[in-house]
Amino acid sequence: MAQTKRTIYVDNAATTAMCDDAIAAMTPYLKEVYGNPSSLHTAGQVAKEALERARAAIAAHLNADAGEIYFTSGGSEADNQALRSAAVNGLKRGKKHIITTAFEHHAVLHTLKKLEREGFDVTYLDVHENGIVTPEQVANAIRPDSALVTIMFANNEIGTIQPIAEIGAICREKKVVFHTDAVQAVGHVPIDVKAMNIDMLSMSAHKFHGAKGVGALYVRRGVPLNTFIDGGAQEKGRRAGTENLAGIAAFAAALDYACKNMESNAKRLSALRDRIIKGLSAIPHSKLNGDATTRLPSILNMCFEGIEGESLLLLLDDKGICASSGSACTSGSLDPSHVLLALGLPHEVAHGSLRISLSEDNTDEDADYIIAAVKEVVKYLREMSPVWEALEKGEKPHLL
Ligand SMILES: *Cc1c(COP(=O)(O)O)cnc(C)c1O
Numbered sequence: 001m002a003q004t005k006r007t008i009y010v011d012n013a014a015t016t017a018m019c020d021d022a023i024a025a026m027t028p029y030l031k032e033v034y035g036n037p038s039s040l041h042t043a044g045q046v047a048k049e050a051l052e053r054a055r056a057a058i059a060a061h062l063n064a065d066a067g068e069i070y071f072t073s074g075g076s077e078a079d080n081q082a083l084r085s086a087a088v089n090g091l092k093r094g095k096k097h098i099i100t101t102a103f104e105h106h107a108v109l110h111t112l113k114k115l116e117r118e119g120f121d122v123t124y125l126d127v128h129e130n131g132i133v134t135p136e137q138v139a140n141a142i143r144p145d146s147a148l149v150t151i152m153f154a155n156n157e158i159g160t161i162q163p164i165a166e167i168g169a170i171c172r173e174k175k176v177v178f179h180t181d182a183v184q185a186v187g188h189v190p191i192d193v194k195a196m197n198i199d200m201l202s203m204s205a206h207k208f209h210g211a212k213g214v215g216a217l218y219v220r221r222g223v224p225l226n227t228f229i230d231g232g233a234q235e236k237g238r239r240a241g242t243e244n245l246a247g248i249a250a251f252a253a254a255l256d257y258a259c260k261n262m263e264s265n266a267k268r269l270s271a272l273r274d275r276i277i278k279g280l281s282a283i284p285h286s287k288l289n290g291d292a293t294t295r296l297p298s299i300l301n302m303c304f305e306g307i308e309g310e311s312l313l314l315l316l317d318d319k320g321i322c323a324s325s326g327s328a329c330t331s332g333s334l335d336p337s338h339v340l341l342a343l344g345l346p347h348e349v350a351h352g353s354l355r356i357s358l359s360e361d362n363t364d365e366d367a368d369y370i371i372a373a374v375k376e377v378v379k380y381l382r383e384m385s386p387v388w389e390a391l392e393k394g395e396k397p398h399l400l
Pocket residue numbers: 013014073074075076077079105107152154155156181182183184204205206207213214215
């Protein structure tokens with residue numbers, strides 16, 4: 001399809017464009033340094049050194065040790081490996097209880113559903129209307145047979161940040177393995193796995209301007225990690241397969257770049273985010289989803305009563321705006337987002353959601369264009385909506 005005259009990409013929680021540093025870091029490994037890191041000859045050893053340099057650089061940004069980083073094909077694989085490993089190792093000690101929240105990413109939720117079918121008992125903590133789970137909820141849910149707590153660092157649909165350090169402290173005290181899906185947080189907010197008492201942490205390079213198809217799992221030394229893909233001895237035997245060295249080099253460079261610019265980006269993006277929230281809040285019967293301040297600088301999510309999120313997205317796309325109704329994984333299905341339902345929003349309202357996720361490429365001008373476009377499209381959709389007509393006539397009560 002031909003590109004429209006103007007494209008404003010605000011779906012950076014789904015994926016990002018690679019940054020120049022990441023592309024530059026990747027390029028040599030596509031053609032010049034193409035050895036297999038497992039080969040004993042010079043070409044292989046040069047590749048091996050590059051692999052270990054990238055691992056050390058990534059570890060340093062999390063205050064982890066290089067030996068605690070295991071590369072994967074992305075965030076989904078890291079989540080799958082972490083959860084399966086912690087569950088199976090818990091079971092060896094007679095523990096079959098897992099604690100999570102109702103608004104995790106599907107990579108976590110679907111893995112847990114399978115584990116339930118295999119006999120594990122999963123507690124899904126309610127998230128409050130503000131999209132934040134409390135440390136007390138976690139403490140109260142822990143049982144003597146709890147094997148694992150898995151709670152995401154920042155939510156991918158609404159952007160709220162969880163009290164990870166407090167939850168980590170509780171889990172460490174109760175000796176329960178603590179995993180966090182930090183795919184939306186890494187490169188966006190500061191993370192210190194030691195200070196936060198994190199045992200396992202998932203990350204994915206394409207959410208911070210690295211390449212798609214590469215991620216990693218941090219596993220604290222002493223926490224057992226089972227093999228996820230059988231074959232060669234790569235990743236200390238935990239994940240076989242020739243390493244995606246170009247992607248891994250780009251991963252390290254993208255994380256360097258993201259961390260170097262984290263403070264200035266956070267400042268600029270939160271101002272941009274709040275400008276859009278303010279502008280869109282002027283739309284009657286609208287609502288910001290999730291806490292207004294304890295959130296990623298880059299993500300906002302709003303509901304507009306009386307419209308369908310899908311129609312909103314299509315009309316915004318016509319205006320050159322690439323946004324989302326929530327998770328990329330659920331678009332195409334007509335069910336409202338499980339995240340918005342977990343916040344307690346009624347189905348009718350959860351249907352009319354819009355997620356805008358910014359990157360450093362977005363400008364004030366983009367923000368103002370988005371505000372004007374959303375206002376116009378919401379007005380247009382409401383004018384032809386029978387649901388809206390019923391609301392306006394007072395036949396049904398407004399929910400927002
Ligand atoms: C994108 C995302 C994932 C999946 O990562 P992939 O690298 O695309 O597999 C997992 N969890 C969260 C919170 C995400 O945003």
